[in-house]
Amino acid sequence: MALLKLENLTVSYGAIEALKGISIEVEAGEVVTLVGANGAGKSTTLRTITGLLKPKTGKVLYEGKDISGIPTHHTVDLGICMSPEGRGIFANLTVLENLELGAFRQKDKQKIKADLEKVFHFFPRVKERIKQVAGTLSGGEQQMVAMGRALMARPRLLLLDEPSLGLAPLVVKTIFEAIDAINKDGATILLVEQNANAALNHSNRAYVLETGSIVLSGPSKELAQDPRIREAYLGE
Amino acid sequence: MLQTFIQQIINGLALGSIYALIALGYTMVYGVLRLINFAHGDVYMIGAFVGYYAAQKFGIASASGQISFGGALILMMTAMMASASLGVVIERFAYRPVRKYPRLTSLITAIGVSLLLENGGQVLFGADPKFFPILNSAVTYTFGSVTVRLTDIIIVVVSVSLMVLLQTIVLKTKLGKAMRAVSYNLDAAKLMGINTDFIIAFTFALGSALAAAAGILVSLSFPKIDPLIGVLTGLKAFVAAVLGGIGNITGAVLGGFLIGIAETMAAGYLPQSLNSYKDAVAFAILILVLLFKPAGLMGSVAPEKV
Numbered sequence: 001m002a003l004l005k006l007e008n009l010t011v012s013y014g015a016i017e018a019l020k021g022i023s024i025e026v027e028a029g030e031v032v033t034l035v036g037a038n039g040a041g042k043s044t045t046l047r048t049i050t051g052l053l054k055p056k057t058g059k060v061l062y063e064g065k066d067i068s069g070i071p072t073h074h075t076v077d078l079g080i081c082m083s084p085e086g087r088g089i090f091a092n093l094t095v096l097e098n099l100e101l102g103a104f105r106q107k108d109k110q111k112i113k114a115d116l117e118k119v120f121h122f123f124p125r126v127k128e129r130i131k132q133v134a135g136t137l138s139g140g141e142q143q144m145v146a147m148g149r150a151l152m153a154r155p156r157l158l159l160l161d162e163p164s165l166g167l168a169p170l171v172v173k174t175i176f177e178a179i180d181a182i183n184k185d186g187a188t189i190l191l192v193e194q195n196a197n198a199a200l201n202h203s204n205r206a207y208v209l210e211t212g213s214i215v216l217s218g219p220s221k222e223l224a225q226d227p228r229i230r231e232a233y234l235g236e
Numbered sequence: 237m238l239q240t241f242i243q244q245i246i247n248g249l250a251l252g253s254i255y256a257l258i259a260l261g262y263t264m265v266y267g268v269l270r271l272i273n274f275a276h277g278d279v280y281m282i283g284a285f286v287g288y289y290a291a292q293k294f295g296i297a298s299a300s301g302q303i304s305f306g307g308a309l310i311l312m313m314t315a316m317m318a319s320a321s322l323g324v325v326i327e328r329f330a331y332r333p334v335r336k337y338p339r340l341t342s343l344i345t346a347i348g349v350s351l352l353l354e355n356g357g358q359v360l361f362g363a364d365p366k367f368f369p370i371l372n373s374a375v376t377y378t379f380g381s382v383t384v385r386l387t388d389i390i391i392v393v394v395s396v397s398l399m400v401l402l403q404t405i406v407l408k409t410k411l412g413k414a415m416r417a418v419s420y421n422l423d424a425a426k427l428m429g430i431n432t433d434f435i436i437a438f439t440f441a442l443g444s445a446l447a448a449a450a451g452i453l454v455s456l457s458f459p460k461i462d463p464l465i466g467v468l469t470g471l472k473a474f475v476a477a478v479l480g481g482i483g484n485i486t487g488a489v490l491g492g493f494l495i496g497i498a499e500t501m502a503a504g505y506l507p508q509s510l511n512s513y514k515d516a517v518a519f520a521i522l523i524l525v526l527l528f529k530p531a532g533l534m535g536s537v538a539p540e541k542v
Contacts, residue, residue: 073431150427
């Protein structure tokens with residue numbers, strides 16, 4: 001049974017249909033990426049999985065159970081955590097407070113401590129900045145805080161929305177290495193990226209989304225060789 | 237001259253702490269919902285009336301309409317709890333259903349709730365003024381020609397204690413941290429597993445309780461209450477929140493004291509014939525703020541990092 005299964009999901013903003021019946025499967029342990037242009041519906045997909053948006057029709061199945069439309073704080077309890085588009089960090093709070101908020105539903109102080117150490121292990125830079133107000137951090141550091149904060153909730157399914165957007169190439173490399181390491185550590189990852197090259201290199205399988213529909217899917221290695229992909233997303 | 241000044245500062249501190257208490261409710265609700273809760277001044281009025289009826293019901297006031305400190309404290313607790321519940325009910329049934337619509341809808345809803353409370357109050361309590369019990373140990377202290385009323389001291393001490401308590405909740409507790417997260421970014425707060433509906437309701441409860449405390453404190457000092465006392469006081473407190481920078485808790489307190497002092501200064505220094513213009517001071521300040529510092533004294537826009 002797939003960890004996550006989207007069945008014929010349609011989502012609309014008023015009269016505009018953002019997702020036109022997409023079906024996606026993510027197996028436990030995988031890194032799956034959704035690539036596509038701006039406005040293709042990538043973020044909408046993630047936001048629907050977390051319950052921030054409600055589907056019009058179709059289902060979000062998590063471990064076989066229909067979780068479509070349940071409140072976001074309950075999806076967090078199920079182990080679905082997201083680092084949102086634009087990072088969504090609390091710029092007025094310190095880095096530590098941001099991370100503590102990530103563990104909002106965690107009551108066990110010992111576990112919070114252990115999870116903090118884990119975040120520091122993935123992102124040593126975050127530890128250096130721990131007392132700083134998050135708004136004063138560089139874009140790359142903020143991205144690390146956003147991902148670290150998602151890790152604090154002990155995700156089984158980690159959703160990453162454009163983690164490399166607007167970052168310098170060197171930082172992008174660090175972020176993708178962290179994604180590999182987080183996956184090795186046990187989290188299943190659904191990654192949304194415009195940087196199709198890096199996303200395909202760091203994932204097992206990929207779906208290509210165009211104006212709300214899946215147009216291609218398959219193992220990332222194969223898709224990276226597909227001429228249509230190379231032309232449309234890899235700039236060839 | 238100096239005595240007038242000191243006298244008006246003292247009066248202004250008392251009045252200002254009332255505005256500050258009410259302004260906190262405006263600013264906190266704005267913080268979490270980006271909504272100007274125009275019914276907030278009326279929640280202050282309801283607080284005063286709950287106190288009035290509680291005094292009768294509990295038989296706290298003496299036959300001559302006087303109460304003790306303990307009695308006043310019981311009235312305040314009762315009013316705070318009742319108003320907190322009212323705030324939660326207003327949020328749940330008036331604002332939450334329209335939250336997904338454009339902001340103008342909520343604003344008009346707020347005006348509707350305000351009218352409902354004012355006119356409903358006139359139906360329920362009657363339009364005639366009622367007289368709140370007065371503190372039987374209400375005395376004044378005189379220093380030279382400066383007079384300090386005990387009720388003013390009580391107003392300032394109780395208000396400041398409540399503000400410190402609020403600040404502790406907001407800065408030191410998990411709920412407070414969740415409130416700050418919600419006010420900064422609602423969706424991101426949801427992704428942390430925060431039940432944002434609960435936090436928003438909690439924010440209304442806190443703000444409404446503070447407004448009720450203000451209602452009781454004012455009534456102990458100026459015992460004539462009617463269903464429209466929340467209108468002007470509420471608007472002035474709203475100006476205080478805007479002056480301080482709406483959404484900013486420290487700003488609301490600062491704005492409250494500044495508006496209070498400005499108003500008493502106007503009362504003290506304007507010639508007798510212009511004295512009734514003291515009520516216009518807050519609105520003159522509002523116009524100046526909107527012209528020259530629209531974000532308010534402590535309001536700021538956080539820089540967005542790319």
